[in-house]
Amino acid sequence: MTTVDTFSEGRDIRRIREDRTPSVATDYSNPPKGAAGNVARAGDGQPARSRSFSGSALLPFLLPVTLVIFWQVGSSAGFISDRIMPSPVAVVAAFWERLLSGELARDVGVSGARALSGLLIGGSIGFLLGIANGVSKLSEQLTDTTLQMLRTIPHLAMIPLVILWFGIGEEAKLFLTSLGVLFPIYLNTYHGVKNVDRDLLEMGRIYGMSGWSLFRKVIFPGALPSIFVGLRYALGIMWLTLIVSESIAANSGIGYMANTAREFMMTDVVVLALVIYAVLGKLADVIARTLERAALSWNPAYQDQGE
Amino acid sequence: MPIGPYQSPLAFISDAELDAHHASQLVEYQEASPQPAGLKLRGVEKRFGDNQVLRGIDLDVPAGQFVAIVGKSGCGKSTLLRLLVGLDEPTGGRIDFVDDAGRAVEPNSRIVFQEPRLLPWFSVVDNVAVGLGDGVPKAFGRREAERALAGVQLSEKAKDWPSKLSGGQRQRVALARALVSRPGLLALDEPLGALDALTRLGMQDLVTDVWRELGFTAVLVTHDVAEAVHLADRVIVLDEGRISLDLEIPRDRPRRHGDPALAEIEGKLLDTILGKA
Numbered sequence: 001m002t003t004v005d006t007f008s009e010g011r012d013i014r015r016i017r018e019d020r021t022p023s024v025a026t027d028y029s030n031p032p033k034g035a036a037g038n039v040a041r042a043g044d045g046q047p048a049r050s051r052s053f054s055g056s057a058l059l060p061f062l063l064p065v066t067l068v069i070f071w072q073v074g075s076s077a078g079f080i081s082d083r084i085m086p087s088p089v090a091v092v093a094a095f096w097e098r099l100l101s102g103e104l105a106r107d108v109g110v111s112g113a114r115a116l117s118g119l120l121i122g123g124s125i126g127f128l129l130g131i132a133n134g135v136s137k138l139s140e141q142l143t144d145t146t147l148q149m150l151r152t153i154p155h156l157a158m159i160p161l162v163i164l165w166f167g168i169g170e171e172a173k174l175f176l177t178s179l180g181v182l183f184p185i186y187l188n189t190y191h192g193v194k195n196v197d198r199d200l201l202e203m204g205r206i207y208g209m210s211g212w213s214l215f216r217k218v219i220f221p222g223a224l225p226s227i228f229v230g231l232r233y234a235l236g237i238m239w240l241t242l243i244v245s246e247s248i249a250a251n252s253g254i255g256y257m258a259n260t261a262r263e264f265m266m267t268d269v270v271v272l273a274l275v276i277y278a279v280l281g282k283l284a285d286v287i288a289r290t291l292e293r294a295a296l297s298w299n300p301a302y303q304d305q306g307e
Numbered sequence: 308m309p310i311g312p313y314q315s316p317l318a319f320i321s322d323a324e325l326d327a328h329h330a331s332q333l334v335e336y337q338e339a340s341p342q343p344a345g346l347k348l349r350g351v352e353k354r355f356g357d358n359q360v361l362r363g364i365d366l367d368v369p370a371g372q373f374v375a376i377v378g379k380s381g382c383g384k385s386t387l388l389r390l391l392v393g394l395d396e397p398t399g400g401r402i403d404f405v406d407d408a409g410r411a412v413e414p415n416s417r418i419v420f421q422e423p424r425l426l427p428w429f430s431v432v433d434n435v436a437v438g439l440g441d442g443v444p445k446a447f448g449r450r451e452a453e454r455a456l457a458g459v460q461l462s463e464k465a466k467d468w469p470s471k472l473s474g475g476q477r478q479r480v481a482l483a484r485a486l487v488s489r490p491g492l493l494a495l496d497e498p499l500g501a502l503d504a505l506t507r508l509g510m511q512d513l514v515t516d517v518w519r520e521l522g523f524t525a526v527l528v529t530h531d532v533a534e535a536v537h538l539a540d541r542v543i544v545l546d547e548g549r550i551s552l553d554l555e556i557p558r559d560r561p562r563r564h565g566d567p568a569l570a571e572i573e574g575k576l577l578d579t580i581l582g583k584a
């Protein structure tokens with residue numbers, strides 16, 4: 001029987017398993033060739049379709065570009081006072097000046113480092129708690145209720161207390177940012193782990209997975225879509241918290257730049273700070289989305305996006 | 308050991324030595340060839356709270372036999388299968404796995420469900436490799452998985468995501484995953500239940516082929532009496548937690564769909580199940 005000859009050369013897997021315990025590093029973040037990469041591009045070689053594709057790619061930028069043009073025209077014609085709103089050209093000039101002086105790089109670097117370390121600390125705590133409470137009944141009973149209560153407190157309401165505890169230094173900013181990102185990551189990780197398909201968990205146990213391998217092959221990948229939702233939500237909170245805490249007190253960072261500019265009524269720099277926050281926020285979101293699409297390329301819901 | 312111009316720090320085992328190592332294991336393996344596990348059930352009972360689902364099942368299945376279990380919905384077929392593969396414990400009686408001489412054997416049992424239960428984030432071949440369990444060297448696992456995939460005629464889909472496969476193809480992957488570790492007992496819980504009629508017929512032949520090739524003991528639960536009669540050496544009717552009929556199917560293989568002798572047996576079974584006998 002040709003169809004099943006492939007089974008007839010047997011090997012003792014169990015025996016090999018006893019002799020050595022190498023890891024089966026099955027890597028789900030590395031999609032199999034020909035599966036994820038071959039998502040058909042809309043309109044490949046079809047003139048009619050590719051025109052509508054490029055049209056739809058530019059369409060979202062129509063409104064902002066028009067607004068900026070009107071803004072510039074209004075400022076140049078003197079309808080908009082410089083004290084209320086600087087002209088776009090003035091903002092670009094402020095950008096250029098600070099870029100050359102090196103101040104911009106320093107401030108963006110400092111703010112970026114604050115945001116990232118807050119995300120790393122708060123995110124890891126939230127992630128670990130979410131995993132622990134998702135897989136362990138005991139851990140869930142010990143901490144879930146407490147966390148659910150704490151998360152209802154708006155973390156920015158803690159500012160007076162945080163200032164009393166840490167003063168107005170770096171620790172205060174780090175604490176607030178960490179606290180802000182902790183809960184969305186916790187909630188979504190926990191939810192993701194709790195909602196992993198029971199049938200797949202049972203399948204994993206049938207095939208002898210337990211502990212770490214069950215986590216690595218079934219629980220974590222199953223919870224990943226939800227974890228990414230938490231991450232993207234946390235990124236929004238991260239920037240928000242940073243803006244607020246940098247405007248309380250700081251001697252470097254984008255918030256500091258905006259605040260000192262306000263004292264000297266340099267509206268162009270204030271607006272520049274807003275633009276930088278917007279760009280950084282968008283950048284973080286794009287990175288998260290790219291990671292998401294790469295890690296979840298097995299999921300049909302992520303296979304046709306981005307066209 | 309030959310010393311070349313460059314020696315990798317990990318080169319203390321040469322490829323040839325590694326192959327020899329595998330080969331010696333192979334020899335040991337073929338001596339202790341995978342054994343089909345016969346079943347010996349004595350007074351097996353299962354209750355969930357007040358609900359007594361199985362009420363004393365006595366059953367002997369010789370190693371390598373193909374048994375089909377049919378019965379009304381809710382009569383305890385899935386419950387029995389879960390006991391056989393150790394997913395649940397019986398609340399009474401005992402289940403033993405024996406070879407032809409009555410000696411106890413390790414069943415290495417596997418189960419295939421109606422849903423394929425593939426990991427959507429693993430490629431097809433990695434899903435099959437899951438069937439080998441943990442701690443298998445990756446290259447070895449791949450090779451075995453590819454062999455099993457070829458056995459279900461799905462080699463060309465090895466690198467695809469499961470979401471790109473049809474229902475029948477997914478079920479074939481699930482079958483390959485169950486077979487890759489060469490089980491002594493394979494339980495099938497309505498494995499073809501969700502497939503369309505034509506795909507079903509193809510899968511029935513595939514199941515027969517792999518069973519004849521590998522020689523495991525097969526226990527198939529199905530709603531389709533014609534399927535039971537077509538595939539099995541023996542059909543068991545379960546009714547209210549007891550065996551109400553145990554029927555040999557004395558027909559040679561390959562069996563033809565629409566064989567009048569099989570149709571007659573099928574009619575008899577249906578009468579028993581529906582309570583007309």
Ligand SMILES: Nc1ncnc2c1ncn2[C@@H]1O[C@H](COP(=O)(O)OP(=O)(O)OP(=O)(O)O)[C@@H](O)[C@H]1O
Binds near residue numbers: 355379382384386387
């Ligand atoms: N885990 C469980 N807890 C409680 N009751 C259960 C459980 N599993 C099964 N039962 C009960 O056992 C009985 C038999 O269920 P089982 O799934 O074995 O039926 P079945 O013969 O496989 O039916 P079907 O043909 O519809 O699949 C049912 O009454 C069901 O409610």
Ligand SMILES: [Mg+2]
Binds near residue numbers: 384385386496
């Ligand atoms: Mg059932």
